[in-house]
Amino acid sequence: MLMGVAERKERHKEDLKREILDAAKSLFAEKGLEATSIRAIAEKIEYSPATIYLYYKDKNEIVHALHSEGFKLLVSHFEVLNHISHPFERLKGMGRAYIQFALQNPDIYKLIFNMEEPLKHVANCFEEWDEGDRAFDILLKTVGECQRLNYFNGFDAQQISFVIWSTMHGLCTLRTTGHLSHVAAAKANEQDIDQLMTSIFETFIIVLERLKS
Amino acid sequence: MLMGVAERKERHKEDLKREILDAAKSLFAEKGLEATSIRAIAEKIEYSPATIYLYYKDKNEIVHALHSEGFKLLVSHFEVLNHISHPFERLKGMGRAYIQFALQNPDIYKLIFNMEEPLKHVANCFEEWDEGDRAFDILLKTVGECQRLNYFNGFDAQQISFVIWSTMHGLCTLRTTGHLSHVAAAKANEQDIDQLMTSIFETFIIVLERLKS
DNA sequence: GAAAATTATGAACAGTGTTTAGTATATCGT
DNA sequence: ACGATATACTAAACACTGTTCATAATTTTC
Structure with a gap:
């Protein structure tokens, strides 16, 4: 041949x-x-x-391929923000990118985060979630840089990073599953749901800013 | 007969x-x-x-029955805390109860929150999520009471409530899907995962406490 | 005890992920 | 160019799934 x-x-x-x-x-x-x-x-x-x-090999492998791709996309969204020199501004950008990613790719988002990965394959898992770990490392590094500017004073960088991740993830998950819309509707908050989400995010940012000593 | x-x-x-x-x-x-x-x-x-x-009627109806039951259980966990007079202490208790609920009933938790409800039935939905709305109302009310004691000063009660819900939900979701364990393991944080979760929660509480003016 | 109403089921339908045996197709050495 | 070989593909089947329906068993009523 x-x-x-x-x-x-x-x-x-x-x-x-x-x-x-x-x-x-x-x-x-x-x-x-x-x-x-x-x-x-x-x-x-x-x-x-x-x-x-x-x-x-199976349907799972297709799902995982998309999983991997989705994660790389998310990380690439983060890396675009590298040019922002002020770490807290970069952190804000990451939050916005995270939300944007979840809203633009709700199914991929659910794929990545809302599914317990098939516990089977160990080797794959490591490869796949290297991306996840990288994403967390970027967050951790940014939080650390913020601390040198007196943000999050007296807090452990890793703990704060987990809190931030939890909040962003929770917000996006509530949004993509429709629970946010439901409760918002019940509260007669007829405004655009994405606007509500943005304003919740901004409130969270203000909370974080208050941690500057 | x-x-x-x-x-x-x-x-x-x-x-x-x-x-x-x-x-x-x-x-x-x-x-x-x-x-x-x-x-x-x-x-x-x-x-x-x-x-x-x-x-x-279907498998869905079984799922929804468990959904409804699970929610009532969660709300009942909240109502036990009514005797706590200090609203912020009550809020902390709610957080602990929420985590405990998620850890003790991970599948019910996923059922309730991590699944997009079948959009079909409108009547059912309203009934089911009345429980969800009630849970949020309890949170909202507690946050309001906290504000009268100068917690969350200058914030909108509803926005703060959403931030709190997001954080707790995100934390529990990351835990039940195994992502928290994964990233924690990658960070060579070999401590007990539930202990990590607790300490993240406590960090979050400290964050909230800092919002007291 | 016979009739009527209730309760339970076996068998089937249409769908799923996946495997395998067999068929086309394209590439190879000559 | 042709037969042999390796590659790419697929029809058919297997063991599942949720769900329905005609039929059978049981219980209640008269």
């Missing part, structure tokens, strides 16, 4: 993996995770269901 | 509903939500799968 041919086939193979992933992503976004069948993905890319299994 | 007989049958019917619910709850806790089949529930109570459908 010629060298070039092998490459072309390899490329084609990668292309099909991408096609599968894209089809899966769009169907997940449209119908949800559980409601999307392998057969539906296969039909979308005009292949037999069995073909999917030549490119991905 | 005698009057007493009708009552007895009605009681039996209620008993079987309970049996189904208990079987479902234990199986959900053991195997998870999606992994538990109607057939498995039926086998556990030693009835035919079809029988389940004489007592519950």
Whole structure:
């Protein structure tokens, strides 16, 4: 077999993996995770269901591929903010990026955070969540830099980082599951739900700012 | 038909509903939500799968019954704290109760919060989430009382309530999905995960206390 | 005890993820 | 160019799932 041919086939193979992933992503976004069948993905890319299994071991592997991709996207959103020199301003930017990511990719967000990962594969887990750890490290580092400017005085950087992550994650989760909208509606708060979310975020920022001594 | 007989049958019917619910709850806790089949529930109570459908319309109705029960349990955990006169102490108690509830009933917790409710039934939704709204109202009221003691000065009670809910919910969700453990492990923080969670909670309490003017 | 109403079920339907045996297709050495 | 070989693909089946429905068993009523 010629060298070039092998490459072309390899490329084609990668292309099909991408096609599968894209089809899966769009169907997940449209119908949800559980409601999307392998057969539906296969039909979308005009292949037999069995073909999917030549490119991905199972449905979980597809989910994890999207998981990994989603995380890299989130981290890339963070890295854009590196140019902001003031760490607290950067922290604010990260919060906004986090919210934006959750709102723009609600299904990927749920995929990443709201699902207990299949405990099985250990090796994979490490690889996947390296991204997660990196994201947390960026947060931790930023909080540390803030402390040198007298933010979060007297607090442990890691603890504060966990609190911040919890708050942002909780807010996004309540939003994407619809619970925020529900309670807001019950409180006759008819304003735009995203505006409510933004104002909650801003309140949180003010809370954090008050921790500056 | 005698009057007493009708009552007895009605009681039996209620008993079987309970049996189904208990079987479902234990199986959900053991195997998870999606992994538990109607057939498995039926086998556990030693009835035919079809029988389940004489007592519950669908699997969703079973889930919602547990949902409703779980919420009432949470609210009851809150109401025990009514005797605490100092509102901020009561708020702390609520936080602890919330965490305890999430840790002791992780599957019910996920059921309530981490699932987008089937959008279908409107009437049901209202009933179910009355409990949710009540829980939020209790929080809101407590925050309001705190403000009269100069806590959260200059903040809107509703906004602060949402921030508090977000933080607690985020913390519990990160815990029950295993993400907290993962990142903590990566940070070589080998201490007990529940202890970590408690200390994050305490840090959050200190943050809130700093908002007292 | 017979009739009527209630309660329980076996079997089936349409769907799921996944495996396998077998078929096309493309590449290879000659 | 052709037969052999390796690759890519798929139809069919398996063991599940939630759910329905006609039928059977049981209980209650008269």
